[in-house]
Every structure is written in C-alpha cells, then in structure tokens.
Amino acid sequence: MEEKKAQILEKLQKVFPEISETKNDFPYNRVDLRIEKNKIPAILFYLKDEMGYKHLVHITCVDWLEEGKFEVIFIVWSPVDKIKVFVKTFLDRNNPVMDNVDMIWRQANTYERELREMFGIQFEGLVAPKEFILEDWDDMPPMRRDFDTEAYARKRFFARPGREDARDVRQTIAERTGEEIPDFAKKYSR
Amino acid sequence: MAREKVTTLYLGPQHPGITGNMMVRLKVKGDTIVGARTEVGYLHRGFEKLQERRNWLQAFTILCRFCVPEPDPVEEAYALAVELLEGREVPERAKYIRVLVLEMARIASYLLWYGGQSGSAGLYTMGQWSVGDRNYILDLFEDLTGGRVYHMFIWPGGVRRDLPKGFKDKAMKVMDYLEKRLDDYDTLLFENSIFQKRAKGVGIIDKNKAIEWGVVGPPLRGCGIKSDIRIDDPYEIYGELYEKGVFEVHPYEGGDVWARALVRRFEIRQSIKIIRYVLDNIPSGDFYNKIPNPHKWTLPKGDAYSRVEATRGEIGFFVASDGSNKPRRTHMRGAAYVHAITLLENILIGENVADVSFIMNSLGTCPPEIER
Structure with a gap:
C-alpha cells in the first residue's frame, strides 16, 4: 500500500x-x-x-x-x-x-x-x-x-410571557400549592 | 394526451409515505412523474455546531440522534475518526463487542425496513411481524447497553461495558428464533405476487453510472456491483471475518427495488452468522482502553475521516482538531445525503406517483442525516 x-x-x-x-x-x-x-x-x-x-x-x-x-x-x-x-x-x-x-x-x-x-x-x-x-x-x-449562537438566540427568540425571569417551574408550583419542594429536588433547582 | 397538463404535487413533509420530515415536490403528468425536487429544512438541529461547543466525548449524546433507526454506525464512525486522529488502539475484545453491536443494529434496522418497504406497498402484516421481532433485538440492546433505541455504547477506545452474564445464551436464542422467522418473511413478502409486481423494474439505477452518482450500500449492491465498506476499507475485525468466510457480500443484478430488497434479505442472514461467530469466538481481555479526563483530553491538530457500512450505505465522519479539547469541525456524510437528493430526483422521473414512497424506502432514505 x-x-x-x-x-x-x-x-x-x-x-x-x-x-x-x-x-x-x-x-x-x-x-x-x-x-x-x-x-x-x-x-x-x-x-x-x-x-x-x-x-x-x-x-x-x-x-x-x-x-x-x-x-x-x-x-x-x-x-x-x-x-x-x-x-x-x-x-x-x-x-x-x-x-x-x-x-x-x-x-x-x-x-x-x-x-x-x-x-x-x-x-x-x-x-x-x-x-x-x-x-x-x-x-x-x-x-x-465567529457566529455567536447565544446572541443570535437572544435576538431571535423570546421567553414566554411570565417566564422572562427563567424561574424554576417547581418554585412557582410550590408557591401556588403551598407545598415544600423536597430536598432531593432542591439540588436540581436553579 | 395533449390535453394532460403538468400539475405540482407536494409529497410531505407530513405524509405517511415519506420516511421522515422532508418533502418531494413532484411535477406530474397524469400519474407519471416528469420532475422531482427534494426540499429539506424541516429537521435541522445544528448538531455539528453543537458538537463544536462540547468536548470530544460529550458529542455522543448528540451522535445517536443523527439517524434514529440505526444510531450505532454513527457512533462507530465518530469513534473511529477520533481514534484515527489520536492513533488510539482498541482492545481486541472491544472490537468484537463493537461488531456485535453493529450487526445487531443492522438486523434491527433491516427489520424496520421490512415494515417500511412492505407498508408502502400496502402489505401491513409484514411490518407488524418484523417490528414485533425487532423488539427481541431491542431487548438484547437493553441488556447490553441499558438503552433500547439510543445506546451511546461505542466510544473512543472501546465500548462502555462488557457483555453481561448470560448474554450469549440469550442472544443465540434470539438468533435461532429470527432465522426461523426469516423463512416466514420470505413466504409473506418475497413470494407475494403483489410485492413482486410492484418491486420488479421500478426505480432502476443505471449500473454504469452508479458509482459516480454516489450510490452506496445496498442500492449499489443491487446494481450488481460488489462493494461494501466492510470488505473494501475494512474496520474493526470485518476484514478478518470476511477472509475466514464468516460472511459474504452478494450483489444482485437489476438495480431496481426488487434487487435492493434481495440484497437486504441476504444480508440480514449474514448478520446473524456474524453475531453467532462473534459470540462463539470473543477473546477475553480488556474492553476499553481508558481515555484521560475528557475535559482535559486534547487531540493532536489535524483531521481524519472514517467510513462505516450502515444499512443505508456508507456513513462517514470527518473530524478536524485544532489541538484543543473540543472539535474544530465535525461533518457527517450520510448515505441519504446523496440518495435522497440528487439520486432520487433523477430516478423518480418516469415513475408512477404511487411508487414514490416505495422507491424512497428501498433507497433507505433517512432525512435526519441530510440536515443534521
């Protein structure tokens, strides 16, 4: 060869x-x-x-x-x-x-x-x-x-109304229902 | 005939006959196709860009999504390319396990093809049988890798796990069962006069032009050309297996859907033979040549291209490194990239509208690997 x-x-x-x-x-x-x-x-x-x-x-x-x-x-x-x-x-x-x-x-x-x-x-x-x-x-x-994917995504896409702060959905549910987030799940919360 | 006008017909992107999210825009005169144009763009996920932002190992979560029915050859192609670039050795046992996984994936994918090909001819029973039997292969995958469809099992340096206990007996049992079932499939599909009439003389690829048109895999072997990456550009232990006569590659003349179906019918039996041989002769030893910490694992500057034979044809991965811990560029070559665009657009002309999805299935079209 x-x-x-x-x-x-x-x-x-x-x-x-x-x-x-x-x-x-x-x-x-x-x-x-x-x-x-x-x-x-x-x-x-x-x-x-x-x-x-x-x-x-x-x-x-x-x-x-x-x-x-x-x-x-x-x-x-x-x-x-x-x-x-x-x-x-x-x-x-x-x-x-x-x-x-x-x-x-x-x-x-x-x-x-x-x-x-x-x-x-x-x-x-x-x-x-x-x-x-x-x-x-x-x-x-x-x-x-040199294409900036993050800047493009920010320019092009937008958050759903009410989700602008990118808050953890479990937090919202916990507040609404009055339930505690279990300890094991807190680890994964933002 | 002069009064017949040319109509535009959109087949897809949402259509049961289309093998995924793509569209074929047809120009038809009556029932006859006079022009075809493949339109893609419904499935682009930017995988290659995503890989540039991940280290060499993190790419594996993305790789299996390149082609859902058969993810293992893509993993193999990427792992091979990385190994070529780095010059990393793979232990002998890992090579055997890889071949085992690849051939199991080939059988699973061909069984799914049985369903697609016969379904597009209106023979639905065949698909119910073969997809049902495919579950036994998926069970084996679950035992071996932990996943049924996406495995992420083959990685640079070897495979992720060793064979589990009792795997050989289980796999042998499934192979025995499948071999018996294949005879039933022949009765149901290949001896069926509807299938024969639909398949013979449809979607013909010109043998003399096939190689330069970029036809690969079963469609090329269906043109009567003996070509298979496993024997032409051997990887893992395929070269050795072929020399020992464990499996054969058999071309069929004709270039039509029927010839391509016969190629697949033949190869599924060869895969069973390979799996039996591998299970009987697997050497002991390491299954993994350990890579360093993946976050600090850098590859030398340069590029590499690997080729693997999948059920759709040649799958290749190009990787380029700038010496850092992330790829500079990865680029996959899928068989459908050529088959579903330039080839399909040309062989559809003169065919009947009802045969479009039939021909697409016989070419093994997989839109995710066109757009990636």
Whole structure:
C-alpha cells in the first residue's frame, strides 16, 4: 500500500506541479495533497477520469478563523486502488470564492449548496435554489466560527410571557400549592 | 394526451409515505412523474455546531440522534475518526463487542425496513411481524447497553461495558428464533405476487453510472456491483471475518427495488452468522482502553475521516482538531445525503406517483442525516 500511495503522489505531481504540500505517512490508506483553488476542478477531473477515483466520498470545509482561511477538502476514493485521496485547498475567508465541481459529480451540487449556506462560500457557476436547509436566513452563515449562537438566540427568540425571569417551574408550583419542594429536588433547582 | 397538463404535487413533509420530515415536490403528468425536487429544512438541529461547543466525548449524546433507526454506525464512525486522529488502539475484545453491536443494529434496522418497504406497498402484516421481532433485538440492546433505541455504547477506545452474564445464551436464542422467522418473511413478502409486481423494474439505477452518482450500500449492491465498506476499507475485525468466510457480500443484478430488497434479505442472514461467530469466538481481555479526563483530553491538530457500512450505505465522519479539547469541525456524510437528493430526483422521473414512497424506502432514505 505504501508503494501505491507514493506512486499516486508521484503521478499527480508530474501532471500538477502546482501541488504545494503532500502527506502520505498515515498508517492507513490515505494520501493528502494541497493545491491552489483554481486547479481543483482540473485535479478532480484527472483523478476521476484518468486514475479511477470515481467515488466522491465527501466535500467539507473547516473554518480556521485565527488564520483567516477556509480549508475546503475533497475526499475521493478508488474502488480499485482502495485508497482515499484528500484534495485540500485554502480560501481567503474574506472572499471565499471557488469553482463549482458539480459537472464532475452531480452530487457535489448538494455539498456545495450546504457549504454556500453554512459558510458563505460562493461556487462560481453553481445552479441551485438559494435555500437548502435554512429558511429566510439573513444573518452571518451559521457554521462560521465567529457566529455567536447565544446572541443570535437572544435576538431571535423570546421567553414566554411570565417566564422572562427563567424561574424554576417547581418554585412557582410550590408557591401556588403551598407545598415544600423536597430536598432531593432542591439540588436540581436553579 | 395533449390535453394532460403538468400539475405540482407536494409529497410531505407530513405524509405517511415519506420516511421522515422532508418533502418531494413532484411535477406530474397524469400519474407519471416528469420532475422531482427534494426540499429539506424541516429537521435541522445544528448538531455539528453543537458538537463544536462540547468536548470530544460529550458529542455522543448528540451522535445517536443523527439517524434514529440505526444510531450505532454513527457512533462507530465518530469513534473511529477520533481514534484515527489520536492513533488510539482498541482492545481486541472491544472490537468484537463493537461488531456485535453493529450487526445487531443492522438486523434491527433491516427489520424496520421490512415494515417500511412492505407498508408502502400496502402489505401491513409484514411490518407488524418484523417490528414485533425487532423488539427481541431491542431487548438484547437493553441488556447490553441499558438503552433500547439510543445506546451511546461505542466510544473512543472501546465500548462502555462488557457483555453481561448470560448474554450469549440469550442472544443465540434470539438468533435461532429470527432465522426461523426469516423463512416466514420470505413466504409473506418475497413470494407475494403483489410485492413482486410492484418491486420488479421500478426505480432502476443505471449500473454504469452508479458509482459516480454516489450510490452506496445496498442500492449499489443491487446494481450488481460488489462493494461494501466492510470488505473494501475494512474496520474493526470485518476484514478478518470476511477472509475466514464468516460472511459474504452478494450483489444482485437489476438495480431496481426488487434487487435492493434481495440484497437486504441476504444480508440480514449474514448478520446473524456474524453475531453467532462473534459470540462463539470473543477473546477475553480488556474492553476499553481508558481515555484521560475528557475535559482535559486534547487531540493532536489535524483531521481524519472514517467510513462505516450502515444499512443505508456508507456513513462517514470527518473530524478536524485544532489541538484543543473540543472539535474544530465535525461533518457527517450520510448515505441519504446523496440518495435522497440528487439520486432520487433523477430516478423518480418516469415513475408512477404511487411508487414514490416505495422507491424512497428501498433507497433507505433517512432525512435526519441530510440536515443534521
């Protein structure tokens, strides 16, 4: 397997000299490579058509907030080689634009819709309805690390009338009925 | 025919034929579907965001909610991903117990599928039988894990508990019973001419395109392609079991609902074989490689992706760590993410409206794993 992993990287590096970083010292069947974003469709096409990496396993994105980057990761799998290839690229967090790849695998369309909605990454040429999971969303894309969930919840939702103080319901019942809250339950009261 | 106009039909989100909270917007001409669009968004709970605020172990209370009928493969996928990231070893006994749990979950999920698939063809007796028998598996789960539906049993480093006393005898008895019942199921469902007529030639997936369309699991094996994560990218002891001939993977030609049903019919028997083998050959030893205090447990910076074969197909978990005690990002790949959207939208065209839920069931659609 180690040989095969090295061969794959060698072959890819010959065709794509732009590959900036590779990693194949994993103790399992995995090869990593990093390439600039405008070469992504080309390398994925090559992997699929020339090298038999027909199965698109996953497309995902990691938000490296401190470094100001999004890392988009494409995982492809070959049923013949039985190796996972991770194609990674960095996007500028302030201007996350990259090429659409749904002409290579049409299910990529779904992944791209999700990344567009959850991270705000724009895929050029992506044809899909604007909304996927979220409805009428006008805030920052919610999976970004700097999205403040608590502030959003406070802005968006409100307490039921009479429950603004978030008081323990057992307290209210105890006052109304005149019964004592048992000791074991006090432990769980706010 | 020229007078027939195209009508829009909304199937779901609240509809008995839909396998959960999602909607298929159909364009129909008479009874024939000419366009389909899957609409999701009724079930989003933000699990992945929630996990980013919890430590690596606390995620397990959320994980089982990713797909209710079959929570164990998701736990397994996450645990595997964490172990790959950290390089943590799992004791041999824990691997056996994990396989036991996963195969029990597979049987439970297939029994539920029997109900869904036959119910959507109007054969309700089948579902009453199989869901009733599923309770015996849930009883075993209760003995083993303490929970019937949600187990939170598989975790990084092994499993939570050892096998309880007398578990082997009980499980063997249930397996013997189930094996007998499966013959009854064949008589009731697979020999039923209504089911055969409904299932054959419906919802056909093109064999040549199947892999690149992202078809996985039983639907792919129903296209005549021998593909199973358990043998292609083996995890736990599956590679070893396959080499020893404990279980087989058998593809069926056709690519229709019938072929997918046969795949499931075959696999439920294989799961019984695996459970028997595991119970007979389980090694003694530790069942858990103890992790440090979970609040202080940090994982090295990097990412990992694990794959597990569930009844719906390939389940995967991507985790990325920034070196802290919480995940930087977790992202689940569910089989339904591809099956219920791009695949379903394409294979529904030309089918009858009455077959929509029938086809959806055969693909193993599970909306919670689309939205998470």
